[in-house]
Structures are given as C-alpha cells and as structure tokens.
Amino acid sequence: MGSQVHGAQKFDEAKRAATVFSEEAMKTVQTIISHYPPEKIKSALLPVLHVAQAEFGGWLSPETMDYVASILKIKPVEVFEVASFYTMYNLKPMGKCVLEVCQTSSCWLNGAEDIVKYIEKRLNIKVGETTKDGMFSLKVAECLGSCGTAPMLQCGASYHENLTYEKVDNLLETYRADGRLRSYTDMDYKNTL
Amino acid sequence: MGRKLLIHNDHVPNIHTLEVYRAHGGYASVEKALKTMQPDQITDEVKTSGLRGRGGAGFPTGMKWSFLAKPEGVPRYLVCNADESEPGTFKDRYLMEKIPHALIEGMITSSYALGAKTSYIYIRGEYFYVARIVEAAIAEAYAAGWLGKNILGTDFSHDCYVQVGGGAYICGEETALLESLEGKRGNPRIKPPFPAVAGLWGCPTVVNNVETIAAVVPIVNMGGEEYAKIGVGKSTGTKLISASGHINKPGVYEIELGITVEDFIYSDEYCGGIRNGKKLKAVVAGGSSVPILPTELILKTAKGEPRLMTYESLADGGFQTGTMLGSGGFIAMDEDTSIVKNLFTFARFYHHESCGQCSPCREGTGWMEKILQKFLNGTANESDVELLWDIQSKIEGKTICPLGEAAAWPVAAAIRHFKHEFLEIAKNKKFVDISHYDRLNLVRA
Numbered sequence: 001m002g003s004q005v006h007g008a009q010k011f012d013e014a015k016r017a018a019t020v021f022s023e024e025a026m027k028t029v030q031t032i033i034s035h036y037p038p039e040k041i042k043s044a045l046l047p048v049l050h051v052a053q054a055e056f057g058g059w060l061s062p063e064t065m066d067y068v069a070s071i072l073k074i075k076p077v078e079v080f081e082v083a084s085f086y087t088m089y090n091l092k093p094m095g096k097c098v099l100e101v102c103q104t105s106s107c108w109l110n111g112a113e114d115i116v117k118y119i120e121k122r123l124n125i126k127v128g129e130t131t132k133d134g135m136f137s138l139k140v141a142e143c144l145g146s147c148g149t150a151p152m153l154q155c156g157a158s159y160h161e162n163l164t165y166e167k168v169d170n171l172l173e174t175y176r177a178d179g180r181l182r183s184y185t186d187m188d189y190k191n192t193l
Numbered sequence: 194m195g196r197k198l199l200i201h202n203d204h205v206p207n208i209h210t211l212e213v214y215r216a217h218g219g220y221a222s223v224e225k226a227l228k229t230m231q232p233d234q235i236t237d238e239v240k241t242s243g244l245r246g247r248g249g250a251g252f253p254t255g256m257k258w259s260f261l262a263k264p265e266g267v268p269r270y271l272v273c274n275a276d277e278s279e280p281g282t283f284k285d286r287y288l289m290e291k292i293p294h295a296l297i298e299g300m301i302t303s304s305y306a307l308g309a310k311t312s313y314i315y316i317r318g319e320y321f322y323v324a325r326i327v328e329a330a331i332a333e334a335y336a337a338g339w340l341g342k343n344i345l346g347t348d349f350s351h352d353c354y355v356q357v358g359g360g361a362y363i364c365g366e367e368t369a370l371l372e373s374l375e376g377k378r379g380n381p382r383i384k385p386p387f388p389a390v391a392g393l394w395g396c397p398t399v400v401n402n403v404e405t406i407a408a409v410v411p412i413v414n415m416g417g418e419e420y421a422k423i424g425v426g427k428s429t430g431t432k433l434i435s436a437s438g439h440i441n442k443p444g445v446y447e448i449e450l451g452i453t454v455e456d457f458i459y460s461d462e463y464c465g466g467i468r469n470g471k472k473l474k475a476v477v478a479g480g481s482s483v484p485i486l487p488t489e490l491i492l493k494t495a496k497g498e499p500r501l502m503t504y505e506s507l508a509d510g511g512f513q514t515g516t517m518l519g520s521g522g523f524i525a526m527d528e529d530t531s532i533v534k535n536l537f538t539f540a541r542f543y544h545h546e547s548c549g550q551c552s553p554c555r556e557g558t559g560w561m562e563k564i565l566q567k568f569l570n571g572t573a574n575e576s577d578v579e580l581l582w583d584i585q586s587k588i589e590g591k592t593i594c595p596l597g598e599a600a601a602w603p604v605a606a607a608i609r610h611f612k613h614e615f616l617e618i619a620k621n622k623k624f625v626d627i628s629h630y631d632r633l634n635l636v637r638a
Contacts (some may be wrong), residue, residue, distance in 0.1 A: 035313075035354040035356070040375070040394055042375065043374060043376045045377075046359045046373065046376060050321070050359075085359070085361065085548075086361050086379075087359070088359050089360075103541075105438075105524055105538045105539060106438055108535065109437075109438050109530065109535065141319075142362065142542045143280040143281075143481075147280070147435060148435060148437045148443035148445065157325075184318065185321065189321070189325065
C-alpha cells in the first residue's frame with residue numbers, strides 16, 4: 001500500500017542491542033498486551049508499533065522491528081509485513097514534525113492543493129521531502145475524516161482544521177520553537193471540534 | 194426541529210464525562226437490559242426497530258445479530274468498527290469525541306444481548322486522540338462498575354478495549370478489520386465463512402459501526418416499536434449525516450430519516466444552502482463510493498418525486514438515475530466544481546487504498562487514476578472516456594471485497610452524468626481548473 005518503500009536499511013547488531021523500551025513505554029506495551037488472550041498477543045502489534053515509532057525517533061528501523069518481534073514472540077517478517085502495509089508507520093527517518101495534508105475530495109474542494117503549495121514554499125521542500133534541519137517532513141494524506149472542517153492537516157496526534165495561510169504560519173512557528181518530535185501517541189493532542 | 198436520539202446532548206458542557214452523561218440519563222439502557230430483559234429480548238427489540246447498519250451497507254442489524262453462532266464453550270465477540278475512512282464521512286469521530294459514553298453504553302448493552310464477554314473498539318489510527326478520549330471514558334466506566342465483573346450485581350461481566358489501527362481504508366471492511374485486529378495486514382477474507390460464524394480468532398463475532406451500536410441505546414430505552422415510528426418505510430430512526438463541500442454550514446447533523454434532500458441542503462437547520470450564493474452542481478450523498486448525482490437528480494427522482502433522505506428514495510432509479518445513502522457522507526459541490534478533478538481525487542484515493550489482493554482492483558484502480566491524470570494534464574483523447582468506462586466495468590463484482598465496487602461506481606456515475614465534461618477536456622486538450630480555490634480566500638481567518 002501507499003508510497004512507502006522499504007529502503008535498503010542495513011541491520012546493525014549493536015543498534016539492535018541498544019534498542020530497549022524505557023520503563024514507561026514498556027508499561028504501556030504490557031497494558032496493550034493485556035487486552036488480548038495470552039496466546040493471541042500478536043494482536044497487540046499495531047498499537048505496539050505506534051509506541052515503538054514514538055519511542056525510537058519517529059520511524060521503524062529494522063532493529064526496532066526486530067525488537068518488537070521479540071517482545072510479541074513473532075517473526076521479524078511478521079512485523080515488517082504489517083509495518084509496510086499501513087501508512088502511519090515510517091520505514092525511513094522523518095522530520096521531527098511530519099505534516100500530513102489531506103488531499104481527498106472535500107479537502108480538495110476547499111483548497112488543500114493551495115495549502116500544500118504554500119507549505120512547500122514556506123519550507124522550501126516538495127511533498128515527500130524533509131527540511132535540511134530535520135525539523136519538518138511534508139506528506140499528503142488520504143481522507144482523514146475532517147471533511148466538515150476542511151482544509152486540514154495532521155501532525156502527530158493533533159488535527160489542525162479550517163486551515164488558512166495564517167494558521168499554517170503560526171503552526172510552523174510554534175513547532176519550530178519547541179523543536180520536539182511529534183508522535184501519534186502524544187497526550188497533548190489538539191483538536192478543534 | 195427533527196427528533197434527535199444520538200447527539201441531542203452534544204452541546205452540554207462536559208458531556209464526555211461519566212458524571213454529566215449520567216446526569217442526562219446515560220447508562221439507563223444498561224440498567225434496563227441487565228435487570229429486566231433477557232438477551233434475546235434485546236435482539237428482538239433491535240429487529241422490531243428496523244435499525245440498519247449505519248456504516249454504509251444498511252444491512253438489518255437485528256438480523257445480523259441473529260446470525261451469530263453460539264456454540265458451547267466458544268467465546269463470542271462484539272467488535273465496533275470505528276475505522277471511519279470513507280471520504281466525506283466524519284460522524285463517528287464526532288460521536289466518539291463528543292459523547293464517548295454513548296458508544297460504551299451501546300457496547301455494554303449490545304454485548305449483553307450477544308453474550309459477548311469481551312468487546313473491542315477498532316479506531317482508525319489517525320483518530321489517535323479520539324481513541325484517547327474513548328479510553329478515558331472506558332476507564333471511568335470501569336471505575337464506576339459499568340464495565341468489569343458482575344455489572345450492577347448481575348452475573349454479566351464484560352471487558353471493553355480500544356485498538357488503534359495503522360492507517361488503511363480497507364480496514365473498514367469487516368473481515369479486513371478483523372485481520373488488522375489480529376495484528377496482520379488488512380487483507381479482506383474470502384466469505385463464507387462470515388464473521389458471525391468465524392470472526393475474531395476464528396470465534397463468532399459481530400462487527401457493527403459506531404453509530405449502529407450507539408443507536409441500540411435509544412432502542413432499548415424507548416422500545417423498538419417507538420423507534421420504528423420515526424422515519425419512512427424500511428428507513429427507520431435517525432441517521433447522522435456528515436455534511437461537507439461547498440455548503441454554508443458543514444458539520445454533523447442528526448436527521449430523522451425521511452426529510453427531503455432539498456430541505457437538508459437548503460434549510461437553516463441543516464446545511465444552510467450553497468456558499469457564496471453559488472448554484473449547486475452535484476452531490477455525493479453517501480460517501481465517496483456512491484454514485485454522484487447532478488442537482489436535478491439529487492433533488493428529484495427521475496419520476497419527478499422529491500428525493501428523500503432514506504435508503505429507498507436515494508436508491509430510487511437504480512444506478513441509472515439514483516444513488517445510495519451509504520455512510521451518510523454528504524458532499525455538495527457548487528457550479529464551479531470540476532467533476533473530473535474531484536473524480537481524480539477519488540480515483541487516487543482508491544488506488545492508494547487498494548490492499549492489492551485482487552488484480553482487477555490492484556491494477557484497475559491505478560489505471561483509472563492514470564487515465565484521469567491524462568485529463569488533468571491535457572493529454573487525454575476522447576477514446577479515453579470509453580477506456581475509463583471499460584476498466585471500471587471490469588472491476589465491479591470481480592473482487593473479494595467491495596472496495597472494487599467502491600472504486601468503480603464513482604467513475605461510472607461521473608461518466609454517466611457528466612460525460613460532456615470529459616469530452617470537452619479531451620477535445621480542447623486543456624484542463625481548465627474552474628474550481629480554483631483562491632476564490633475561497635484562504636488568507637481570511
């Protein structure tokens with residue numbers, strides 16, 4: 001699915017050995033696993049991958065996937081086949097803030113293309129690229145369920161809706177100022193409903 | 194004002210909390226069901242209510258429940274489909290975000306009816322923050338004894354969990370959703386067996402949409418017969434409609450099934466008419482998969498009768514002149530909209546979202562996107578319209594799951610009703626983006 005292609009990422013034994021969840025992340029992972037019958041913990045894979053992506057720099061390296069496989073007692077390829085199917089998992093390093101602009105019908109009807117062009121100009125990158133300082137990546141996304149508040153973009157857990165150029169400016173400034181990695185699992189989500 | 198049963202309290206401050214939800218009558222259906230009703234009685238009430246699946250297919254919910262196999266010693270599951278991804282649809286998000294306990298209450302009451310000791314709410318990954326809201330509400334429900342062991346002192350115990358997805362439209366298809374819930378790629382399963390017999394981990398499972406499960410609450414509270422009095426014919430009760438596009442008041446509206454489409458578009462109670470004084474050109478009435486209709490056919494059927502917001506009236510005339518209620522994703526387009534370009538966004542969507550299992554869908558969706566791209570860059574020939582028609586006709590009915598149809602129908606309908614737009618572009622070898630957005634003034638707040 002999608003445009004994500006598994007790059008020729010090399011497996012690094014030393015990096016793999018250093019890949020360990022923090023105590024807090026491990027607690028979250030154990031809670032997720034407890035939601036399923038003990039012999040069915042593979043079911044925890046999708047949510048655990050979200051935790052792993054947030055924990056290990058915003059993408060899923062081969063070492064990270066191998067580590068997740070060991071926790072869920074499944075083969076690494078079972079992790080990779082899932083990570084490569086779903087669009088939310090990054091198989092290569094991304095910027096700290098991944099801006100995902102919805103481009104499907106209602107968003108398009110309301111100016112999504114102009115928002116994309118504007119961000120491209122402001123960040124001096126094209127869709128699919130990351131800024132040189134590693135701060136922003138720009139992606140386009142398919143319908144994010146924000147059609148009544150179009151145009152919109154998602155960054156980590158936050159939905160930014162009814163976008164205008166001014167809102168985009170503010171957003172970029174705010175994100176650049178605090179400079180931290182934005183993940184889907186963030187608790188300080190912002191929603192505008 | 195139409196009657197509201199699902200989101201009537203959406204503007205009550207803090208209605209997302211258990212305390213406020215309870216103060217407004219919340220969890221009454223659980224009390225009524227667990228203390229005064231047998232499980233089968235609830236299924237009977239749901240059957241009597243005429244409730245139909247609100248995710249898009251419109252299959253009678255009570256009948257779906259009655260198919261659930263009940264072998265001894267095998268667990269049964271209720272799975273809530275909160276993978277809302279159909280372009281134009283955002284009602285489930287609204288319901289879960291505003292009134293999460295309405296879904297949880299429906300999960301408990303429905304699980305009691307089905308004899309499910311465990312249920313899962315599968316929420317699309319992009320709605321991560323919505324999952325947080327639902328999880329917080331579940332924690333409140335556990336703390337107050339609405340979930341867990343021996344609910345209300347009865348011998349009914351129930352656990353409810355949230356699982357987030359990873360970003361894939363196909364997981365809205367119920368068997369793909371189950372695969373995803375099992376930690377796999379979202380490839381739809383070949384049916385039969387249906388989930389009612391072999392669903393989650395091979396166990397009997399009912400998969401219902403968020404809105405469907407939430408609707409069980411008023412049905413149990415008021416009785417199926419009362420519920421069935423709302424609506425017209427086989428379209429009973431209320432429906433959440435996600436309204437978007439070029440309308441004055443986009444948003445989620447709860448309607449009584451049976452109001453006219455014209456009323457929905459133009460009355461101030463709902464969409465409030467078309468923006469900037471423009472004329473309506475076309476409507477996609479039930480999410481991106483359903484056939485687009487031009488103004489004259491969406492407001493009136495081919496027989497000249499007013500079109501109603503019901504399953505039957507919207508489908509009147511078949512695909513020649515009608516459409517479907519679908520998920521209730523209502524996208525209105527004004528006179529300046531390019532039907533070809535809008536269709537391109539749909540085609541790109543389905544190409545991106547095809548799981549890749551079946552060749553007609555995997556290849557066909559890509560071909561359709563590429564041909565539509567030719568129209569946009571001015572290299573299409575008139576014969577490309579026929580080619581596009583030919584390809585869509587070879588996808589429909591030839592795939593494991595309905596994504597094939599979902600991709601083919603919008604293409605067929607756009608050609609059926611707006612062929613002249615395709616031909617004009619092909620003839621002039623130039624696509625003029627009449628629907629350019631600068632007129633919407635994105636600079637203005």
